[in-house]
Ligand SMILES: NC(=O)C1=CN([C@@H]2O[C@H](COP(=O)(O)OP(=O)(O)OC[C@H]3O[C@@H](n4cnc5c(N)ncnc54)[C@H](O)[C@@H]3O)[C@@H](O)[C@H]2O)C=CC1
């Protein structure tokens with residue numbers, strides 16, 4: 001075995017933000033025992049210190065993995081976002097270092113859709129205000145501004161995994177569903193796509209946002225867009241805090257232009273449960289404010305823990321990158337009895353021939369070779385007939401445009 005190989009017990013895994021125990025169990029079952037499991041995110045300075053000797057990091061929506069953190073993460077092999085959104089990770093910085101990033105694209109979608117549906121009904125009935133009043137000893141028995149969901153129009157912005165699931169649940173309750181998406185999509189049930197955001201805003205009684213954080217979605221709902229919404233309508237945002245200009249929403253609610261709102265995500269969110277939540281929406285009637293818990297159900301978190309830890313284990317053991325959000329996707333068979341080499345490089349001509357030259361000069365025979373590229377990097381997995389030793393490995397690391405070389409042995413041990 002080459003000197004550079006690392007025993008699984010030496011592979012350090014850092015899990016932040018209270019990732020579900022199912023992930024820890026999965027890592028342990030796969031032989032990875034060096035796990036630090038923390039309940040919160042870390043501030044940048046602490047994270048930079050901690051990440052220096054970490055091989056795999058797991059996080060949720062709060063931890064910011066920016067260029068400065070990646071620059072310190074010399075040993076980092078892969079990132080697991082135990083959530084859907086990956087906007088908290090600088091994907092380019094990861095790619096530049098040959099680090100794949102994984103997420104859980106489906107496991108919490110149902111939880112978000114259920115919450116939005118429940119909030120829709122609560123807001124149509126003015127429940128937040130009536131409940132708050134009753135807690136203070138009040139009695140707001142009235143049908144004023146209270147409506148059934150049946151026959152109301154729900155407008156979904158972003159008809160992806162969550163939007164489409166919400167559409168099905170909402171129709172079963174009697175909502176008419178329309179949606180706007182930049183991609184043409186087949187509607188579920190009787191839901192109909194509309195041609196523009198403006199049309200959706202003008203027609204919907206409830207507008208619910210389900211777009212990712214992208215340059216094109218940043219502040220896409222501001223004063224101008226809110227002005228297009230029907231008087232007395234409702235806005236729900238459980239996507240990202242960057243999608244809505246929160247001051248414009250607060251003004252519209254204060255002016256009575258909108259009848260209510262439910263907001264789960266904010267431009268600035270507290271870093272932990274002990275920090276005060278500050279928002280212009282605080283104290284407004286018929287507004288449901290939740291602390292970014294759209295995906296926070298035990299069911300979703302358990303499934304996410306399993307899903308993302310499996311992806312990290314499979315990448316570590318096998319080199320498979322299927323479903324990575326930034327990396328060329330390679331699905332690989334197991335490699336019993338063979339030595340496996342992973343080479344990540346800039347996608348420029350000539351690298352493959354150089355790799356093969358090094359192998360041939362070291363009398364190493366190739367048993368299987370799998371190459372995938374994207375615009376920026378090439379990822380090649382090579383099964384070879386024998387242990388190549390530090391000399392060949394060294395030569396491979398020196399091939400021009402190499403970002404990273406890893407070795408997986410047939411017994412699944414590893415080189416970082
Ligand atoms: N509140 C919470 O706890 C949670 C929030 N989320 C957020 O919800 C977002 C959506 O999740 P999924 O439905 O799973 O994502 P998805 O990627 O399946 O769907 C997003 C949809 O938005 C569309 N889209 C993109 N740009 C658009 C634009 N400018 N205008 C209209 N449509 C546009 C896409 O074409 C796609 O159909 C996530 O990216 C995440 O930020 C996700 C889970 C939990």
Ligand SMILES: O=C(O)C(=O)COP(=O)(O)O
Pocket residue numbers: 060061062082083084085086108292293294295296
């Ligand atoms: O899945 C997502 O994108 C979410 O926003 C949920 O984030 P969380 O894991 O609850 O911090």
